[in-house]
Amino acid sequence: MKQTRRTFFKQSLVGGAMLLGAGSLANAAILSPAKSKTLKAVNPFKLGMAGFTFVNFDLDTTLKTLERLDVHYLCIKDFHLPFKSTDDEIRAFHEKCAAHGVTGYGVGPIYMKSEKEIDDGFEYAKRVGVKLIVGVPNYELLPYVDKKVKEYDFHYAIHLHGPDIVTYPDATDVWEHTKNLDPRIGMCFDIGHDLRNNC
Structure with missing residues (x-):
């Protein structure tokens, strides 16, 4: 079988997940708090969670x-922090997150089908106090997203969603549409959705 970059990444991710899962689950129960802190100190990665993971849970349950x-x-x-939230509601949201040791690092995915929706999304992120938007803009709006990224000095990660929508079905499609745009425009690589493409 010919080894392509796509098959290499797929095999690496699956193999890595199996190795990490087996070791992590076995060790999680026996790690002392001191050893856990030591491991955190040397781990260069900051693991985050997509908000949509908790679509069926309220914010309190999510944070716990x-x-x-x-x-x-x-x-x-x-659904955890509505677009029309007031400054007080945004402040309360961040305080509640902080009480659980959680930081909101970005917003989205936000589907954007017009320049106004893009404007609203960037303003929402600015009010929330983050510099990353996970978005799904229509293809023809990418030049406008490029302009807004430069204007706000934000990062913009295009979310791929697999074969059930026409826009950005896989990583190759995202790359082809963004490779000549501002380097702060990248990809929210959803491995699960990408595997649904049988890539």
Whole structure:
């Protein structure tokens, strides 16, 4: 079988997940708090969770779950912090997250079908106090997203969603549409959705 970059990544991710899962689950029950802190000190990665993971749970349940899992970063979805939230509501949201050791690192995914929706999404992220938007803009709006990224100095990660929608079905499609745009425009690589493409 010919080894392509795509098959290499797929095999590496599956193999890595199996290795990590087996070792992590076995060790999780026996790690002392001191050893756990030592491991955290040398781990260069900050594990975060997509807000949509908790689409069927309220914010309190979400934060308690993240705290139990020792996950400290959450991509904020509008069902936990609506687009029309006031400054006081945004402040209260961040305070509640902080009480559980969680930081909102970005917002989205936000589907954007017009320049106004892009404007609203960037303003929402600015009010929330993050510099990352996970978004799904229509293809023809990418030049406008490029302009807004430069204007706000934000990062913009395009979310791929697998074969059930036409826009950005896989990583190759995202790359082809963004490779000549501002380097702060990248990809929210959803491994599960990408595997659904049988890539």
